[in-house]
Amino acid sequence: MDKKVLTCTAVDDEPMALKLLESYIIKTPFLKLQNTFPNAIDALENFNEEPVDLLFLDIQMPDLSGMELSRIIKNRAKVIFTTAFDQYALEGFRVDAIDYLLKPFDYAEFLGAAQKAHNRILSEYVSDTTSPEKEFMYVKSGFKQLKIALDQVLYFEGLKDYVKIWVKNNSSPILTLMTLKSLEKDLSNDKFMRVNRSFIVGLQHIEEVERNLILINNTQITISEQHKAKFQDYIANNSL
Structure with missing residues (x-):
C-alpha cells in the first residue's frame, strides 16, 4: 500500500463549499478524491464500503453532523473539519481531528492542513511497516x-x-x-x-x-x- 497519495472524501451540505473543496483536492498532488457527499449519512454508508485515508467534514449538517460522523468512524480515517464556527475547534481536537479550516479559507490554508494530514498518515504507515526484524x-x-x-x-x-x-x-x-x-x-x-x-x-x-x-x-x-x-x-x- 502506497501512502504517498492519500484517498479522501469531502462532505458538506453547502454546494458551493463542496465544489470548492473538490477543486482544492483535485489540484493537490498527494490527494486523490474518491467521492463527495452533501450529507454525512451517505458519506458514512459509502465509507463503510470504500474506506478512505482522509475525510474533509463540515461540522454543521442536518441529521448527522460531521462531529458525530467522526466519532462513528473513530480511528479508521483521519479527519479535517471545515466550519464557519470557530467554537467547534477545541471539540474538533478532542476527537483527534488533524486540523480544522475556518470558512472562508483559501488554498494555502487548505494545503497546510492537508500537508499536516499527509505527514501524520505517512509517519504512522512507516512506523507500522518498519517493525524490528526478529533476531x-x-x-x-x-x-x-x-x-x-x-x-x-x-x-x-x-x-x-x-x-x-x-x-x-x-x-x-x-x-x-x-x-x-x-x-x-x-x-x-x-x-x-x-x-x-x-x-x-x-x-x-x-x-x-x-x-x-x-x-x-x-x-x-x-x-x-x-x-x-x-x-x-x-x-x-x-x-x-
Missing part, C-alpha cells in the same frame, strides 16, 4: 523451549507435521512440532526463502548455486520449478 525464535523441542539465533540457521527441513532446524556448527538438527507453512509466515523474506516443498533456506548461508541446486554446508538442496523464478530474481539482484 531469534523460541521453538519447543521435547520438553524444552530452545532459543535459536536466526542468523545461525542454515535451513529448515519439513517432515509432515515436524520441522528439522539445521543450525550452523550443530552436528544434528533440532526437531520441533510445526509445519513449514506456518513457519514461513514468521520468517523474513530478506533472510529466508522457500525453495521447494520441503526446504526453507537461510540465504546468507548459500555457498554455491548450480542450475537447480543450492549447496549449503555440503548439503545439496533442489530448487523446484514453482520457486525457481523467485530464487533467480534473488540471485540476479545480488550479482555483480
Whole structure:
C-alpha cells in the first residue's frame, strides 16, 4: 500500500463549499478524491464500503453532523473539519481531528492542513511497516523451549507435521512440532526463502548455486520449478 497519495472524501451540505473543496483536492498532488457527499449519512454508508485515508467534514449538517460522523468512524480515517464556527475547534481536537479550516479559507490554508494530514498518515504507515526484524525464535523441542539465533540457521527441513532446524556448527538438527507453512509466515523474506516443498533456506548461508541446486554446508538442496523464478530474481539482484 502506497501512502504517498492519500484517498479522501469531502462532505458538506453547502454546494458551493463542496465544489470548492473538490477543486482544492483535485489540484493537490498527494490527494486523490474518491467521492463527495452533501450529507454525512451517505458519506458514512459509502465509507463503510470504500474506506478512505482522509475525510474533509463540515461540522454543521442536518441529521448527522460531521462531529458525530467522526466519532462513528473513530480511528479508521483521519479527519479535517471545515466550519464557519470557530467554537467547534477545541471539540474538533478532542476527537483527534488533524486540523480544522475556518470558512472562508483559501488554498494555502487548505494545503497546510492537508500537508499536516499527509505527514501524520505517512509517519504512522512507516512506523507500522518498519517493525524490528526478529533476531531469534523460541521453538519447543521435547520438553524444552530452545532459543535459536536466526542468523545461525542454515535451513529448515519439513517432515509432515515436524520441522528439522539445521543450525550452523550443530552436528544434528533440532526437531520441533510445526509445519513449514506456518513457519514461513514468521520468517523474513530478506533472510529466508522457500525453495521447494520441503526446504526453507537461510540465504546468507548459500555457498554455491548450480542450475537447480543450492549447496549449503555440503548439503545439496533442489530448487523446484514453482520457486525457481523467485530464487533467480534473488540471485540476479545480488550479482555483480
